[in-house]
Amino acid sequence: MRLPLAYTPPDLQESDPGPVRRRHVFFVPGYDPEARTRYRLLFVRELMRHAKRFGEGRRTVSAAALSPDGLVQGWNVAAHPPSGGAATRYEVLLWDDIVARDYARSRVLSVALLVVGTLHALAWGALWRFYRYNHRYGNVILYPFAMVVALTLVSVLIGTMVHAHLGDWFGYSLGLPAWASLPLGVAAGLVWLVGIEAFLNRLFFWQLLNTWVFNWQHGQLWRPDFEARVDAFADHVIAEIAGLQGEAPDEVMIVGHSVGALAAVELAARVLARAPALWEGRTRLSLVTLGSALPLVAVQPLARRLRAEIASLVTARRLVWCDFQTMQDWMNFPGFNPVLDLKLGLGARAVANPVVRSTQLKQVVEPETYAKILYRPFRLHFQCLLANERPGDYDFFRLTLGPQHLRDRALTPIVGPEPVAAAPEPRGG
Structure with a gap:
């Protein structure tokens, strides 16, 4: 893991002239089966908190509308002249139906895919690379596999005990023959697993299992449904x-969070390759990756197309890519840089991307909040989408709705005002 979390490429695009007055944001959520309900509510709630905390006043947000094909959920955010905020069209690019189909498949098949994928990653050394980039993410990847092993052992133990006590073992039994007690023992082991389903969901077992399986499958070129969806997103953006x-607009910004950062990278590369003329005028194309899981797929040997797309972005001067990383986040790779950590075959081509920056978690939340979320991996992972509690270089809403182009926001951010002091609570008489 490389420190500090700061890298500015030598051939970065020149500064953008003037402020952003109009922006179009395309947001790609992570591996989330509830994206079409979660991110609209999250955006509106956190924007209200942002405005209240920093005394900016509310910005008008239109009702959300779903596209006829169900792939895009969009709304408009009005400009905010007092803060220089840009008029913004915000669109969430949806692939939660793909995720939902993964969740709906047979549990046995999901577990089998997990076991095969984990053993495969162990065999060719990928897991060790993940541990080197972020040991906590390595633990997150191994967690479902370790749970499968533990649950299997406990189920076998329960099944054996039931079989023993219903059969002829240990001198204590109901005297059932083995042909009857053995199936009952197996059934008992399976019933126990079904009975703890809700408990496993609270431990994020199935979510982390399915997420790892998806990334492994994508790296093995087994996700044509996802590839087709990214192509559809590219057609929509163009x-x-x-x-x-x-x-x-002055700026078109593609934003990806978590596994969605992987999709955002692929999307930006395809948009840039298919419609280069769109970015020859004053409209600037920007890419923001937040809490990125890019290495999970990019390091896999068969992921050649992805590495080629990353290489095209790394050397593209018509695009600014900024990767924001969080040192404390269990589910990103702080210090990872595709220029340094992937074999991209750049040759003599100049490096123009990405700018790597830290979200500076300790600086943008209160100490009490920091202590509460430090050991809550999913809450921590989503902090980069939430309103700051204190001003800082990283601010999701100044990034996506503010007047600065991405390049200037990354290099010389305009930090907002201090939070407005809350009014004292009225005292009873």
Whole structure:
């Protein structure tokens, strides 16, 4: 793991002229079966908290609308002249139906895929690389596999005890023959697993299992459904921006969180390759990756297309890519840099991306909040999408709704005001 979390590429694009007045944000959520309900509510709630904490006043947010094909959920955020905030079109690119299908498949198949994928990663050394990048993420990946082993052993123990006490073992039995007691023992082991389903969900067992299986499958080129969805997203982005014509925004920003950061990288590469003319005028293309899980797929030997897409972005001067990392986040890879950690075959091509920056978690939340979330991996993982409690270089809403282009936000951020002091509670008489 490389420290500190700061890297500025030598051939970074020149500074963008003037403030952003109009922006179009395409947000790609992570591996989440509830994306179409979660991210709209999260955005509105946290924007209200941001405005209240920093005294900016509320910004008008339109109702959300779902596209006819069900792939895009979008809304508009009005400009905010007092803070220089840009008028923003915000669209969530949905792939939660793909995730939901993964969740709906047979539990036995999911476990089998987990076991095969984990053993495969162990065999060719990927897991050791994940541990080197972030040992906590290595533990997150191994956790479902370790749980499968533990649950299997406990189930076998329960089944053996039931079989023993119903059969002829240990001098204590109901005298059932083995052909009857053995199936009952197996059934008891399976019933126990079904009975703790809710408990396993509280431990995020199935979520982490399915997430790892997805990333492993994607690296093995076994996810044509996901590839097709990214292609559909690229078609949508190109059509949306091309259709604006004279009303083109100053900045088009593609934002990806967690596994969605992987999709955002693929999306940005395809948009740039398919429609290079869109970015020859004043509209700037920006890519933001937050809490990225990119190495989970990028290091896999068969993921050649992904590495080629990453290489195209690394050397692209028509795009600014900023990767925000959190040292304390269990589910990202702080210090990972594709230029340094992947064999991209750049040759003599100049490196223009990515800018790597820290979210500076300790600086943007109160000490009490920091202590509460430090050992809550999922809450910690989502902090980069939430409103700051204190001003800092990283601020999700100043990043996506503010007046600075991404390059300037990453290099010379305008830090907002101190939080407004809360009014004292009225005292009873």
